[in-house]
Amino acid sequence: MNPLAENNPHRRYNPLKREWVLVSPHRTQRPWQGQVEKPVQPAALTYDPNCYLCPGNTRAGGVRTDKYTSTYVFENDFAALKPDAPQFADDQGNQGLLVAEGESGICRVICFSPRHDLTLAKMSVPEIRAVVDVWAEQYKELGSREDIAYVQVFENRGAMMGASNPHPHGQIWASRSIPNEVVAELAGQRQYLAEHHTCLLCAYREMETRLAERIIASNASFIALVPFWAVWPFEVMVLPTRHVAGLEEMTDAEREDFAAILKSVTSTYDKVFDTPFPYSMGLHPQPFNDEDHPEWHFHAHFYPPLLRSATVRKFMVGFELLGGPQRDITPESAAETLRQAAAR
Amino acid sequence: MNPLAENNPHRRYNPLKREWVLVSPHRTQRPWQGQVEKPVQPAALTYDPNCYLCPGNTRAGGVRTDKYTSTYVFENDFAALKPDAPQFADDQGNQGLLVAEGESGICRVICFSPRHDLTLAKMSVPEIRAVVDVWAEQYKELGSREDIAYVQVFENRGAMMGASNPHPHGQIWASRSIPNEVVAELAGQRQYLAEHHTCLLCAYREMETRLAERIIASNASFIALVPFWAVWPFEVMVLPTRHVAGLEEMTDAEREDFAAILKSVTSTYDKVFDTPFPYSMGLHPQPFNDEDHPEWHFHAHFYPPLLRSATVRKFMVGFELLGGPQRDITPESAAETLRQAAAR
Ligand SMILES: O=P(O)(O)O[C@H]1O[C@H](CO)[C@@H](O)[C@H](O)[C@H]1O
Ligand SMILES: O=P(O)(O)O[C@H]1O[C@H](CO)[C@@H](O)[C@H](O)[C@H]1O
Numbered sequence: 159m160n161p162l163a164e165n166n167p168h169r170r171y172n173p174l175k176r177e178w179v180l181v182s183p184h185r186t187q188r189p190w191q192g193q194v195e196k197p198v199q200p201a202a203l204t205y206d207p208n209c210y211l212c213p214g215n216t217r218a219g220g221v222r223t224d225k226y227t228s229t230y231v232f233e234n235d236f237a238a239l240k241p242d243a244p245q246f247a248d249d250q251g252n253q254g255l256l257v258a259e260g261e262s263g264i265c266r267v268i269c270f271s272p273r274h275d276l277t278l279a280k281m282s283v284p285e286i287r288a289v290v291d292v293w294a295e296q297y298k299e300l301g302s303r304e305d306i307a308y309v310q311v312f313e314n315r316g317a318m319m320g321a322s323n324p325h326p327h328g329q330i331w332a333s334r335s336i337p338n339e340v341v342a343e344l345a346g347q348r349q350y351l352a353e354h355h356t357c358l359l360c361a362y363r364e365m366e367t368r369l370a371e372r373i374i375a376s377n378a379s380f381i382a383l384v385p386f387w388a389v390w391p392f393e394v395m396v397l398p399t400r401h402v403a404g405l406e407e408m409t410d411a412e413r414e415d416f417a418a419i420l421k422s423v424t425s426t427y428d429k430v431f432d433t434p435f436p437y438s439m440g441l442h443p444q445p446f447n448d449e450d451h452p453e454w455h456f457h458a459h460f461y462p463p464l465l466r467s468a469t470v471r472k473f474m475v476g477f478e479l480l481g482g483p484q485r486d487i488t489p490e491s492a493a494e495t496l497r498q499a500a501a502r
Numbered sequence: 503m504n505p506l507a508e509n510n511p512h513r514r515y516n517p518l519k520r521e522w523v524l525v526s527p528h529r530t531q532r533p534w535q536g537q538v539e540k541p542v543q544p545a546a547l548t549y550d551p552n553c554y555l556c557p558g559n560t561r562a563g564g565v566r567t568d569k570y571t572s573t574y575v576f577e578n579d580f581a582a583l584k585p586d587a588p589q590f591a592d593d594q595g596n597q598g599l600l601v602a603e604g605e606s607g608i609c610r611v612i613c614f615s616p617r618h619d620l621t622l623a624k625m626s627v628p629e630i631r632a633v634v635d636v637w638a639e640q641y642k643e644l645g646s647r648e649d650i651a652y653v654q655v656f657e658n659r660g661a662m663m664g665a666s667n668p669h670p671h672g673q674i675w676a677s678r679s680i681p682n683e684v685v686a687e688l689a690g691q692r693q694y695l696a697e698h699h700t701c702l703l704c705a706y707r708e709m710e711t712r713l714a715e716r717i718i719a720s721n722a723s724f725i726a727l728v729p730f731w732a733v734w735p736f737e738v739m740v741l742p743t744r745h746v747a748g749l750e751e752m753t754d755a756e757r758e759d760f761a762a763i764l765k766s767v768t769s770t771y772d773k774v775f776d777t778p779f780p781y782s783m784g785l786h787p788q789p790f791n792d793e794d795h796p797e798w799h800f801h802a803h804f805y806p807p808l809l810r811s812a813t814v815r816k817f818m819v820g821f822e823l824l825g826g827p828q829r830d831i832t833p834e835s836a837a838e839t840l841r842q843a844a845a846r
Contacts, residue, residue, distance in 0.1 A: 160592055163602050167587045169679060171601035177682050180582065180605060188580035189562045192666030218533045236532035238524065238821070238828055243511045248504055253698060255706050256730050257515035258507050261524060312820045320817025322536030329820065335513060337825030338521050354597060362599050386600050440824035461823050473664025474818075476656045476673065477582070479805050480784035481681030484582055 159371065159490055170489075172387035173358060174346045175339070179389050180484040188486070195469045198316055198434045201275045201324040211325035213272045223269075228285075229292045230269040239263030239333055241305070262305055263333035268292055270326040277315070277326055277434060279424035286417035289328075293441065294413070297405040300332040301446040308336045308445045316436025318463055318471065336445050343442060347453040359455035363397050372489055374496040375422040379415035382423050384493040389483040391465045391472050392430065392492050394423055396458040403444040403454045422500070423460060429499040433468035437461060503715065503834055514833075516731035517702055518690045519683075523733050524828040532830070539813045542660060542778045545619045545668040555669035557616045567613075572629075573636045574613040583607030583677055585649070606649055607677035612636055614670040621659070621670055621778060623768035630761035633672075637785065638757070641749040644676040645790040652680045652789045660780025662807055662815065680789050687786060691797035703799035707741045716833055718840040719766040723759035726767050728837040733827040735809045735816050736774065736836050738767055740802040747788040747798045766844070767804060773843040777812035781805060 162168070169178045210217035213225045219235030240262060247259040270289050271281055278286060293311050300309045313328035314321040336344070350358035366372055366383050374394065375382040382396045396419055402408060408416065427435035438461045444454035465472040465486070477484055487495075506512070513522045554561035557569045563579030584606060591603040614633050615625055622630060637655050644653045657672035658665040680688070694702035710716055710727050718738065719726040726740045740763055746752060752760065771779030782805045788798035809816040809830070821828055831839075 160590060160602060162588050162590045162604060167583050167605050167607070168602050169605045173598060173601070178679070182582040184584070185580055185582055190666065192664060193661035236529055238526040238529055239511050240528070244506050246504060246506045246512075252709060253705055254517060254694070255709055257517070258504060258512050260506060261511050261513045263511070310821060310825045312824050314817075314820040317537035320536060320819040322534065331821050331825065335522070339823075339825055350598070361597055365596060365599055438819045438823050440820065442824070459824060473658075475664040475782045476658040476784065477654060477675050479683075479782050480656050480786070480803060481654045481675065481683055
């Protein structure tokens with residue numbers, strides 16, 4: 159790191175999204191008189207009769223959840239996308255100002271475990287491996303459809319991150335179009351490949367491995383690091399060591415290692431403030447449009463909101479919404495905090 | 503509106519940011535078992551001895567707030583940007599992967615009123631007009647500096663939006679660089695001007711005035727509407743009728759009308775769920791870089807989080823962070839709700 163960056167306001171460039179983040183390391187002294195979140199209450203029951211994701215219970219839409227014993231996938235009862243959504247595309251002749259088009263897709267829910275009280279952090283590596291297998295299957299199945307260009311796998315963890323249920327589960331939103339963030343990462347990776355004749359995230363992983371400053375965990379097939387351009391206080395990116403583009407390409411050993419590093423990241427998070435750490439996480443495998451993607455390197459993002467304690471979060475408001483993202487602690491100091499937590 | 507869009511999932515294009523938003527109008531039936539926010543408690547005291555923004559009180563940094571009687575501007579005690587931040591720019595020879603540069607700037611706080619219990623919604627038009635005058639002065643003063651390319655005026659209102667103090671106040675972050683969102687809007691407006699030989703927001707305002715479907719308030723110089731491509735449930739954009747680019751160009755009558763429409767938008771918000779409506783709002787005047795900006799049309803954005811009630815908000819998480827924004831109610835139905843609230 160440039161020593162000037164350590165204690166002075168600066169901007170960092172995210173080559174993946176081709177955007178900047180403002181870093182204000184001197185601002186950590188700021189007192190906080192704002193909103194304090196409810197402390198997270200870990201789910202205590204292994205089976206909750208009122209939880210619609212617990213095995214055998216009836217969901218809000220009236221459908222019954224099977225008595226599953228490992229993972230369980232079902233169509234979202236209140237799906238944001240539907241496979242039979244009518245296709246239309248028009249601007250009603252309105253000078254490019256009222257452009258809308260029908261968007262179809264499939265939304266599924268994946269229960270990670272029948273146990274209501276578990277989280278990825280508390281599950282065993284073989285149990286998480288079963289989740290990885292389901293993600294890979296779903297990615298392959300949904301991606302093979304004519305009407306799907308992207309399969310977005312994600313997890314909202316914790317009420318603070320909009321999860322409406324503590325039962326360990328994630329979602330898949332598979333859509334006809336490629337979503338904004340993936341479009342941006344596609345353009346960033348493409349530009350990098352064109353200019354440097356090498357994959358952006360391969361080059362980045364190599365460099366970070368050499369510097370070791372922002373890495374928080376690694377195993378034979380994956381590394382987890384706080385990216386140089388992280389936006390969220392304890393943001394983490396998980397990268398395969400090998401140039402893997404899609405989920406279906408992962409070998410047996412890689413799936414196992416992916417499960418292990420996910421457990422490592424999530425359990426490290428829980429130690430930082432001695433609380434079940436809320437986050438949104440998601441996988442970014444390559445899209446399924448009609449192009450080849452030599453530029454695309456598979457990765458996962460963790461976007462956790464906590465900043466100072468179990469109850470004081472970073473707000474992405476005001477300047478962030480109108481200008482651009484801003485952070486107080488540097489990615490290097492966040493990585494150091496995470497490494498120390500991991501060692502406890 | 504295309505009747506197919508009214509009840510079916512679709513995407514809408516935002517020509518200002520050149521991004522898409524996913525609209526799922528059929529999803530409003532979804533039950534909510536997730537986080538419920540603390541109901542907003544309006545500030546009861548006209549003067550709070552513990553508030554560091556009330557006249558005559560000592561702030562967290564030890565500086566005393568003047569005994570002001572109208573508006574009051576001071577340098578942020580915990581500024582994210584500093585005027586004397588060292589300039590550096592480097593990538594340490596690291597293949598475009600660790601790009602950072604020193605970023606300088608000025609952060610100020612603007613108290614809107616000495617009264618602790620007021621909000622823009624409760625202030626009179628002449629009182630808000632005084633705030634508009636301060637914004638225009640600050641914009642001109644800061645923008646005339648060599649080391650400032652953008653003056654971002656904004657307000658975080660309500661604890662839910664990260665405001666650390668209920669005292670009516672806003673902020674200014676003026677920076678050496680143009681922030682991401684403004685860079686995106688610049689590119690969108692430029693492309694539109696090049697392709698259509700007319701200003702994007704002039705054309706848009708004319709069309710919306712003709713259609714009247716998404717307008718929620720207007721006066722001689724301004725209109726307020728829910729944009730066709732709105733992301734937040736009750737997002738509003740305020741546009742001048744005349745092609746105005748910067749704040750300093752507003753005539754006396756326009757400043758008065760701007761104050762009036764701000765009062766109208768904020769007091770309408772408060773009526774929707776009978777609660778002081780939280781939001782982030784901000785002004786987007788033209789930048790101060792070395793270019794002319796024939797494409798730039800001044801506007802203000804309101805980004806409010808509430809969705810279903812005073813305590814149930816929209817979470818921008820999971821798919822939103824990893825894919826792109828998604829909304830349930832259509833902008834047209836949000837506009838209808840706002841018009842009905844305004845009429846109450
Ligand atoms: O400066 P404040 O009001 O303490 O802080 C608030 O506004 C800032 C600018 O939008 C945000 O970066 C902070 O996350 C938020 O808490
Ligand atoms: O589908 P859920 O879990 O009810 O909803 C949650 O995740 C969605 C996808 O990230 C978001 O759009 C919602 O705002 C959030 O509350």
